[in-house]
Amino acid sequence: MNDTTHNDAEVAPELGPLNLEDKPDGPGSAMMISAGIGIFVLGLLTVLAEASPSIKTWLQGWQWGVGVGPLAGKTTIASLSYFVSLGLLWALWRHKDINIKTGFYVGLGLGLAGALLTYPTFYQMFTKS
């Protein structure tokens, strides 16, 4: 059995025979924070599209003539933000032991903020008539 900084096999002896190597928490934190980033970007673009007609038009340009409207830009950019931030943070932290609790709370905060920003009663307060 490998020595681990997390002492997994001491907490759960049934893991001992599996000879699991220890893994740093950097990639785990990256997965949590990047999910928050993706949802936050989605919310932010939702509010910006309401507040600015020019941003709305720009987001509409992502629909490639399909008729999705500004939702095309919001969701495509949010998804790209998720995957790009995941790749970058993972590469940056792949050997580092970033505090997983901090990573979770940062991701949770971003995710909750993003969810609030996509709530119609909230973002429609920014609608330019």
Add this chain to the structure above:
Amino acid sequence: MELTSRETWAVIHGLILGTLFLLAFGGALAGMWSLRPGLLTTKGIQERMKRLYVGLGAMAAIAWATVITGTWIVYPWYRAKLAGADFAKCKGLELPNSVCSPRDFLLSNVVGDTEKWHEFGMEWKEHVAWAAPILATSVFLLVLYYGPRIIARPWLRTAIIVMLVGAFGAAVVGGAFGAFINKVAPIS
């Protein structure tokens, strides 16, 4: 018995893909819940983890397929502006048709107070549902990365379950409003 092409896509998006994701959640939650010290044998852990990898991977793929078909195939039919600014072409109708899209129909209020289905229901659903694939993908990657180590880390298991429940919540909002809106103003 016949479905139009649009109805078929609406069924694929909501009734097949969306429902599969929501149904799979119960299995995923039960699987994650039981990753606790002392509950499983070493053999049991290996069997359980394989099932979780496949199940969560499938959930993430299904969630992406659901939002992509919904946004890029079904939604343009829903939101087409066909009836004019005053929704004149929706007058007298009981259901949307080729000159009055579901969005036009709901905003026209021709069968009662229906505009909130669009202004609140559809507007919330079309955005927040995209949180489901993002969260489901991170949940899948976390379980794939940590594997059985999650058993020894209750805090990590709880955090992953919170994310899984978040994905489910987003999918419920999308699924529930999708079902209600398609009942009031179906895509056909």
